[in-house]
Amino acid sequence: MIFCQRFEADAKLMRTVAYLYYDAAWEDRPNPSAWGWQFDAVYEDTDPRRSQLQALLVESIQDPPAFLVLRHLEELGDSLAAVTRALSQLESLGVCVVALEQAYRSQAPARELDGQHVESAPERLALFNGIQQQQRSRQIRQGHALNRLKGLPPPGKAPYGYRRGRDRYAIDRSVAPVLRDFYDHFLIYGSVRGAVRHIAKKHNKKISPSTGQRWLTHPVYRGDLLHRAAIQPDTHPPILLRAEAAQVDRLLRRNQSVAPRAASAPRSLSGLVTCQQCQSSMSVSRVTNQRQTREYLYLRPTTCSQRPKCKALQYEEVLAKTIETICQTLPQEVAGLTQIPLDRIAAGVMEAIADKQRAIAQLPDLVEQQILDEKTANLRTYTLRAEIAELQSKLAQLPPVNLLETAKTVSIPQFWQDLSEPERRFYFREFIRSIEIARDGAQWSIQLRFMF
Known part of the structure; x- marks a missing residue:
């Protein structure tokens, strides 16, 4: 390869231009100001016809620039013949072509530089092979980008629950019931691990909790395609409907405030209760009598620093007091929220x-x-x-507009008595961020922090 013997500092004394070619369907616009050169003009093309490059070639016949700076030589054409033709024309006019990301500098005008060496045939062959490989890569990416603009699915195997149709994903009826049962169980109980165990038991489909999390959050199951954090909606039939997806997102955001094991714990108060005095979370512990005929549940601080330590509380008493406090305070809290339009x-x-x-x-x-x-x-x-x-x-992500009606139902004590513990856990985490135990000697009380 023939290298120019001048430095960028010399370019400040001569006319220097930049050329950009990129496909806006899959590439971000390059920033010439970050290349470390001062340009007198920037020519930019996004169309394969390269009208700005043709304008540059015409203008170079009358007033050739000293330097033409670009990222890759393959930007000069869609084929090797087009690249070599444009490169030869520029170099014949005395233009020093600089490809920044290929370490290429063509021969400068003979009147300005001495002692040039002619590049070897292997170097030229390696350069042309690299150009052809890059052009093939660009053609593949352009094809994928074109399919994406048309809303077509990406290449590769279809995700679980779908099969590849003619021009979009189609629901695979043989395995879609597994996903539906997974979603239904999660929407009822709000536990990823519980839903994973459910489909393992019912369908003998064993997955990890991380896979279950992906089933809940990936846009493909909501009928959308995802590319570079950009979502294309309604490209194929969904397995998880929009209203269900909104509820799933609320459940997942709610579970982020508790430990992973507490999110799937069988007891409704798990992960919600903290001791106000020692600032420790309280876990549910189980005690049985000697004959193991009766079970007692307690809430104990996990890392109490007090001396003596804060005493454990009976689980049923805390649960009853929590339900009573919800029925008393939730309507007033929701009434304040409904003032927001x-x-x-x-x-x-x-x-x-x-x-x-x-x-x-x-x-x-x-x-x-x-x-x-x-x-x-x-x-x-x-x-x-x-x-x-x-x-x-x-x-x-907006709160449900029927929040007031839901709060009226939840504020009825009998409503809570008819629920199982997993169902209570679902409603507790729908409304409650945390439950604080305030102690005053042997007495204690409940303070609720609501989600809204």
């Missing part, structure tokens, strides 16, 4: 979604009128659909 906020988000959907519907007309080309319209559709998915996520 949740319905107005939700309506604003839904209107923004509708605006973007109308913009998507207008794009085919713009293509037909030749205001936009098809590739630009596809890219704009892709961007708008990703923005719609983000708005739908914000909408799902």
